[in-house]
Amino acid sequence: MPSALPPRVVTTDQFPAYRDDETPSATPSGDLWDLSNNEISLPPLPQVLSILRSESGRAHLYPDPRAQCLVDALSEHFPVDRGSILVGPGSAGVLQQLLLTLCGPGDEVIYAKPCFDAYPLLVATSAARGVPVPLTATGEHDLHAMRARVGTDTRVIILCSPHNPTGTSLTPSDLRDFLVGLPPGVITILDQAYAEFDEGADPRDLGLFHAHGDVVVLRTFSKAHGLAGLRVGYAVAPPALVARARKTAIPFSVTRGAERAAIASLREQDTLRQRMAYVRGQRASLFRHLSDAGLAPLPSRGNFLWIPLGAGSERFAEESARVGVKVRAYPGQGVRVTVGSEEAHRLLISAARDFSRAAT
Ligand SMILES: Cc1ncc(COP(=O)(O)O)c(C=O)c1O
Known part of the structure; x- marks a missing residue:
């Protein structure tokens, strides 16, 4: 007799795996x-290449599970308390940890549409429901419409600035106005994967994080720092959330090469x-x-x-x-x-x- 299965709480059935639906990229001209x-x-920077060469001889050893040297380097860089920093395998990995920590069945996560393709997938793996809100005709977040979708089930709002794929950015005053009056406990994750390319913003500025208790800033070494293949990203988040999110990490997910390369890149301002x-x-x-x-x-x-x-x-x-x-x-x-x-x-x-x- 078949045993009764528990109800599915993770609703990924209707999604492909990340970019699984793309056709291979062969072109008639061959060179792609x-x-x-x-x-x-x-x-990659010469320092990064030499780190990777020296780390290859230590590939039989596990890295530091907390990537503490990188946490320390980031803490000095901003500066911000060590306890506010969560590092992980790319900012996508960090975002997954945050969503797994914050969300469960019945919860809602609001984000813009179109957006970074991984958002709907990561939201689904957390068992929450995605609430995509179309961008405006000029490719910007429709902050009014997003605010209007906030309800009792809303746990997280993801804002992306500069936004993938449109390249628009949110000004500090847009963000401040948006955050004022959000229900307490609704976490706004500000994905700034492309922050360094934005000439209008200082990537070291964490003013918004310091001013609001429910803001998380998400960053990566994949883009401006050019370390996409090494997989290392981080969040600056309230310490209580960081402590909980660490428990969702896959052990040893930031390799020593990635950690050392990230530290070296951070020094090369x-x-x-x-x-x-x-x-x-x-x-x-x-x-x-x-x-x-x-x-x-x-x-x-x-x-x-x-x-x-x-x-x-x-x-x-x-x-x-x-x-x-x-x-x-x-x-x-x-x-x-x-x-x-x-x-x-x-x-x-x-x-x-x-x-x-x-x-x-
Ligand atoms: C907006 C945005 N956030 C996060 C990521 C994930 O970057 P990574 O996991 O490489 O840090 C990307 C990657 O393209 C992105 O476009």
């Missing part, structure tokens, strides 16, 4: 420039600033060229551009693939292209011209 992942196009200036320059140039080619990208604060092409989005992605550039299409909405190398831009701009010509 991948502008679909928002990675930085610059190589001058190099980081130079790299950000370079990426912003490339972003401005790509924006200009795509606009001249007849597309209308949105101004962006991230290391990517959003082109709201609506029904033409998949066609543009195909046109780009044809010339050897992979971009990220959001069917029926737009295309997100990462700011990359000059060669990749040159090809992408030629695809944009062909696309515009075909459309006229």
Whole structure:
């Protein structure tokens, strides 16, 4: 006789695994420039390469389960109490820990739509219900609509600034106004994966975190620091939440190489600033060229551009693939292209011209 199964509390059945539905990226031209992942196009810093070489000889040893040296380095960097820092395997890993800690069946998590693809999946694995709220026509968070969706079941609101995929950012006053009057206990997670690319903001500024008890700031070493392949991210959060969220961690999930590389990158603030200036320059140039080619990208604060092409989005992605550039299409909405190398831009701009010509 079949035993009675407990009701399913994790509602992932209707979701694919993360980006599982993408087709492989072969292109007729063979060479593929991948502008679909928002990675930085610059190589790892020499210090990072030498750390990775020296760590390879210690691969038989477990890392520090608390990654305490990185916690200490971040605590000095901001500065903020050690107890407010939660590190994990990428900011996606940290976000998962936070959601597992904060949410359960019946709870709701509000976020913008479209958003970073992992939000709905991570919310579903926490057994909470996602409440996606469409962006405005100009690609911004609709903060009024998001506030209107806050109810008794709301546990978490995720805001992303600069926003993936549109590149818009929230001003400190937008954020302050939004937070005022939120019910106590509703946690706002401010995902700032792209903070360093935003010329209008100081990435060291944690003013909002200090001013509001229910704010978590989520950051990563994957983007500006160029360590996407090493998987290391962190949150600055109220200490009681950090203490609980640590218990949801997969043991040893931040490797020693990742920890040491992150610390080394954090020390290289001058190099980081130079790299950000370079990426912003490339972003401005790509924006200009795509606009001249007849597309209308949105101004962006991230290391990517959003082109709201609506029904033409998949066609543009195909046109780009044809010339050897992979971009990220959001069917029926737009295309997100990462700011990359000059060669990749040159090809992408030629695809944009062909696309515009075909459309006229
Ligand atoms: C908005 C946003 N948040 C978080 C992440 C996750 O980054 P990671 O897990 O590499 O730190 C990404 C990755 O693309 C992202 O776009």
